[in-house]
Amino acid sequence: MSTKKALMAKIHIAKKELNLDDATYRDVLWRVTGKRSCKDMTIAQLQDAAKDMQNSGFKPKATPKHGSKPNVTKRRQPLINKIEAILADMGLHWNYAHGVGEQMFKIKRLQFLNDQQLYKVTQALSAHQQSETLKAAKEAAKPKQNAK
Structure with missing residues (x-):
């Protein structure tokens, strides 16, 4: 997954977990980046939006980047x-x-x-x-x- 797609997904997960309605969500994006849609943002703007949502209480789950221990008998x-x-x-x-x-x-x-x-x-x-x-x-x- 590209960085941009991953950031967009993270922001949409944050929207859901913070229980933001669409209007509030777009207002947050506008306040932080001056854009109302993630697809119009640069990677830096997406990072800013994700950071703002984290500051508002969103706690992203750690992604397993290093593989996981096998579950065996x-x-x-x-x-x-x-x-x-x-x-x-x-x-x-x-x-x-x-x-x-x-x-x-x-x-x-x-x-x-x-x-x-x-x-x-x-x-x-x-x-x-x-x-x-x-x-x-x-x-x-x-x-x-x-x-x-």
Whole structure:
């Protein structure tokens, strides 16, 4: 979704959650931007309108930009917890793990992998973690050169 479309959607959600009738909504837009319709606004004007609605009490819900933890059976939860720990240690998000699963098995979400595939994703992430740890240790051990 483009930034403009996303901002327009956010403003329309705010309108609904703030219980603004159409006339009041358009008055707010006019007061903030000098325009009565979102489609006529620039991105900066849309941002201003969204900010004004937030100041009026609209609380936008956080959008999951980093993927979400898969919902799996209790039996598979230890593998998901291991993946979560590896991702946290490396500062990566769930989308990274989902991407590894898709690259390895052409399946977009980890929860759709079978047990063996999920285990292989865990092994791949663990190997990547060890590789990155060794690389960081080598970088730290290198003597620093004086810049002149």
